Amino acid sequence: MRIGIPKEIKPQEGRIALLPRQVERLVQAGHRVFVESGAGRISRSEDREYEQAGAAILSGPAEVFAAAELIVKVKEILPPEYPLLRGEHIILTNIHAAMNREQLDTFLQVGLTAISAENTHRFGSPNCVLAGEVGALEAVRLCLACYGGTGRHFMGHFGESALKVLVLGLGNVGRGAVRTLLGLGATVIGLDVFEGARKAAALDWHDRRMIVGEIDELSNYLEDVDAVVNCVLWPKERTDHLIPREMLGRFKPGAVIVDISCDQGGAVETCRPTSWAEPVYEVDGVRHFCVDNIPGAVPVTASAGYGEALMDKILAIAAKGVVQACKDDPWLARGLTCAGGTLLLEEAARYQKREFTTVQEWLESR
Numbered sequence: 001m002r003i004g005i006p007k008e009i010k011p012q013e014g015r016i017a018l019l020p021r022q023v024e025r026l027v028q029a030g031h032r033v034f035v036e037s038g039a040g041r042i043s044r045s046e047d048r049e050y051e052q053a054g055a056a057i058l059s060g061p062a063e064v065f066a067a068a069e070l071i072v073k074v075k076e077i078l079p080p081e082y083p084l085l086r087g088e089h090i091i092l093t094n095i096h097a098a099m100n101r102e103q104l105d106t107f108l109q110v111g112l113t114a115i116s117a118e119n120t121h122r123f124g125s126p127n128c129v130l131a132g133e134v135g136a137l138e139a140v141r142l143c144l145a146c147y148g149g150t151g152r153h154f155m156g157h158f159g160e161s162a163l164k165v166l167v168l169g170l171g172n173v174g175r176g177a178v179r180t181l182l183g184l185g186a187t188v189i190g191l192d193v194f195e196g197a198r199k200a201a202a203l204d205w206h207d208r209r210m211i212v213g214e215i216d217e218l219s220n221y222l223e224d225v226d227a228v229v230n231c232v233l234w235p236k237e238r239t240d241h242l243i244p245r246e247m248l249g250r251f252k253p254g255a256v257i258v259d260i261s262c263d264q265g266g267a268v269e270t271c272r273p274t275s276w277a278e279p280v281y282e283v284d285g286v287r288h289f290c291v292d293n294i295p296g297a298v299p300v301t302a303s304a305g306y307g308e309a310l311m312d313k314i315l316a317i318a319a320k321g322v323v324q325a326c327k328d329d330p331w332l333a334r335g336l337t338c339a340g341g342t343l344l345l346e347e348a349a350r351y352q353k354r355e356f357t358t359v360q361e362w363l364e365s366r
């Protein structure tokens, strides 16, 4: 199969879908790989390394989209890329289709096959962990007085207690956040609706300054913390919020919300996605950090994890085609988003109130 790796065009996004060592595996399996010149530079992978791995370097995105059938990317397809799409394309990337109607409309009009990489990870996306770790670091930075924070040091010294951070959601992202915060010496309150997540956190951090509790306890801690880090996976169809706007009045002066989950109008009502170029905005005196591509700040590590997690899926699609690969791997099938103008991703259909065909029905008809 002809596999294309374009350069990411989202601002401050330096990840690349596959590193040279991963490209080499595809070439060894008999596939042709086309990489856009300079696509790996910020991830510290140069064109010559891709060439040594057996890829062809092409000068721009138009050349890569024209040469390849399977396009592997990290972030969503953005408007400048829309004219490059063709019906024969298979797009494998983080699509976030429910939140991105224009992109989905374009895919359906073009008739291409799209797979949401973010839905295909059986053991959680490796980049989620990094988002939690780096997002927590941002929470600590934004607590510094020079950035408008509460001015409390993350370690407890001279009789002053350490920074106190409320982490909502103890899944992949939440665990990463907790690991960073506790490592730095902060005190953490971790809340989750799921008993399994609470038990795991309590076991892992039994010897550290961590309180684990049910999400209903959120209100008890709000006035006392320097930062809230939201890592909850919020169902797109829910219209209520864990932190509605009126709660912002109860935050300590200088306290910050770092919303790693970053669902507009989700668990944090006042969240709207931001970029690394302008990461923070203020609502009712409370700063919000809502960067939606946090792992893009550590592209060297994030690219390695992303490519590794997708490798088997890319090899399967390239060897058997999308239909057989999805029949053989229910986790890959979970990512099927649309094909031939048919919407297949239930989550996007429900959120945008659109007609859809279930993945199972669609696969059975092939």
Ligand SMILES: NC(=O)c1ccc[n+]([C@@H]2O[C@H](COP(=O)([O-])OP(=O)(O)OC[C@H]3O[C@@H](n4cnc5c(N)ncnc54)[C@H](O)[C@@H]3O)[C@@H](O)[C@H]2O)c1
Pocket (backbone or CB within 6 Å): 124, 125, 127, 128, 131, 168, 169, 170, 171, 172, 173, 174, 191, 192, 193, 194, 197, 215, 231, 232, 233, 234, 259, 260, 261, 262, 263, 290, 291, 292, 293, 294, 295
């Ligand atoms: N900003 C970024 O760059 C970035 C990067 C990666 C992931 N994310 C987002 O982070 C979020 C979390 O991802 P994840 O992989 O950790 O998911 P996950 O499923 O592993 O964890 C989510 C946790 O939230 C808990 N939860 C669900 N509903 C809850 C509720 N009402 N109250 C309290 N807890 C609740 C679950 O029990 C679970 O433990 C997702 O929305 C994901 O898209 C953002």
